[in-house]
Amino acid sequence: xxxxxxxxxxxxxxxxxxxxxxxxxxxxxxxxxxxxxxxxxxxxxxxxxxxxxxxxxxxxxxxxxxxxxxxxxxxxxxxxxxxxxxxxxxxxxxxxxxxxxxxxxxxxxxxxxxxxxxxxxxxxxxxxxxxxxxxxxxxxxxxxxxxxxxxxxxxxxxxxxxxxxxxxxxxxxx
Amino acid sequence: xxxxxxxxxxxxxxxxxxxxxxxxxxxxxxxxxxxxxxxxxxxxxxxxxxxxxxxxxxxxxxxxxxxxxxxxxxxxxxxxxxxxxxxxxxxxxxxxxxxxxxxxxxxxxxxxxxxxxxxxxxxxxxxxxxxxxxxxxxxxxxxxxxxxxxxxxxxxxxxxxxxxxxxxxxxxxx
Numbered sequence: 001x002x003x004x005x006x007x008x009x010x011x012x013x014x015x016x017x018x019x020x021x022x023x024x025x026x027x028x029x030x031x032x033x034x035x036x037x038x039x040x041x042x043x044x045x046x047x048x049x050x051x052x053x054x055x056x057x058x059x060x061x062x063x064x065x066x067x068x069x070x071x072x073x074x075x076x077x078x079x080x081x082x083x084x085x086x087x088x089x090x091x092x093x094x095x096x097x098x099x100x101x102x103x104x105x106x107x108x109x110x111x112x113x114x115x116x117x118x119x120x121x122x123x124x125x126x127x128x129x130x131x132x133x134x135x136x137x138x139x140x141x142x143x144x145x146x147x148x149x150x151x152x153x154x155x156x157x158x159x160x161x162x163x164x165x166x167x168x169x170x171x172x173x174x
Numbered sequence: 175x176x177x178x179x180x181x182x183x184x185x186x187x188x189x190x191x192x193x194x195x196x197x198x199x200x201x202x203x204x205x206x207x208x209x210x211x212x213x214x215x216x217x218x219x220x221x222x223x224x225x226x227x228x229x230x231x232x233x234x235x236x237x238x239x240x241x242x243x244x245x246x247x248x249x250x251x252x253x254x255x256x257x258x259x260x261x262x263x264x265x266x267x268x269x270x271x272x273x274x275x276x277x278x279x280x281x282x283x284x285x286x287x288x289x290x291x292x293x294x295x296x297x298x299x300x301x302x303x304x305x306x307x308x309x310x311x312x313x314x315x316x317x318x319x320x321x322x323x324x325x326x327x328x329x330x331x332x333x334x335x336x337x338x339x340x341x342x343x344x345x346x347x348x
Contacts, residue, residue, distance in 0.1 A: 026235070028237065031237075036238075036313070037240075037313035037314055038250070038251075038313070040240065040241040040243075040313070040314070041238050041239065041240045041241065041313065041314050042238070042239040043236055043237075043238055043325075044236055044237040044238075044239070045234075045236050046234040046235070046236055046329060047234075047235055047236055047237060048234065048235040049232065049233075049234060049235075050224075050232070050233035050234065050235065050326075052233070053227065058223065058224070059223075059224035059226070059233045059326075060219075060220040060221075060222065060223060060224065061200070061220070061221055061222040061223075061224065061261060061263070061304075061326060062217055062218055062219050062220055062221055063202065063205075063217075063218040063221060063300075064210075064215050064216070064217055064218075065215065065216040065218070066211075066214065066215045067214045067215065069214075076212070077212075087235060089235070089324055091265065091266070091267060091268075091300075092265070092266050092267065092268045093265060093266065094265075094266045094268070094269065095268065126237075126265075130235075139210070139211035139212070139214070139215065140211055140214070140215050150263055150324055151217075152224075152233075152235060152326060155220060
């Protein structure tokens with residue numbers, strides 16, 4: 001009988017340093033902020049860049065409502081957007097809900113390459129992420145409950161989604 | 175003795191038709207939505223366009239925390255961004271907070287022109303707005319309580335803010 005190989009991956013802390021190679025980590029902590037509008041508004045400035053202009057792309061704003069998943073989570077598929085960045089910002093951060101982020105570097109070219117180079121993060125409350133153009137990521141994984149996200153990404157000509165099904169057993173946990 | 179002239183303006187319903195000349199009205203009601211990610215995510219697609227590429231502008235995502243105002247509200251200043259659109263989306267729509275929107279067409283060239291062509295709207299819950307490039311608007315007016323907004327606008331070279339102080343007495347109410 002052959003052995004079933006299971007790869008287990010635990011999340012690592014979500015911070016600027018750990019997420020840098022994958023894109024922007026959006027947080028209010030340590031954000032550059034200043035008063036505008038005669039002092040009545042605090043602007044937490046440029047938490048993320050948006051990169052959608054390749055091949056005449058435009059930026060659009062959408063809302064994603066993600067069904068709930070639980071940990072441990074079995075990886076199903078990884079995808080990437082070769083023509084633009086994609087930003088996720090939780091709506092209702094006051095509810096403090098969590099979501100799971102699983103990424104692999106844009107340089108990966110195969111399933112094996114991806115599963116050998118995975119990083120997992122758990123975001124909570126306001127914390128958002130921008131995936132750089134081409135960075136592999138699992139589609140949205142809300143944890144515990146349905147969760148809504150503001151998504152800023154690219155609309156335009158060309159194929160902007162590559163997918164690789166994950167056939168091996170990869171389990172992500174806390 | 176001279177008479178003090180006071181202009182009073184009441185809000186009108188916020189919907190696609192009434193807001194069309196000023197920009198996009200972001201709402202989940204009647205939005206184009208469809209399943210993605212193998213059915214686990216509902217995408218409410220392209221609720222708004224973003225227009226920031228004039229003069230090498232880039233799109234950035236920020237968070238605005240607006241102090242609370244009450245109705246009736248006395249207009250203080252109107253501003254516009256001649257080089258790009260600006261989108262406001264309330265964070266924490268589940269709290270159902272309100273904010274006041276006061277706009278005038280981009281064609282206006284003077285204070286008198288603006289105050290003769292004002293429209294006011296009250297947004298609630300998820301409802302967001304995108305001001306088109308050049309549309310006059312009052313800076314953020316959260317109502318009742320402090321409120322947080324995701325803001326998508328332009329970063330780049332050039333002067334992207336015109337302001338006109340409102341010296342006449344203009345009062346906005348429900």
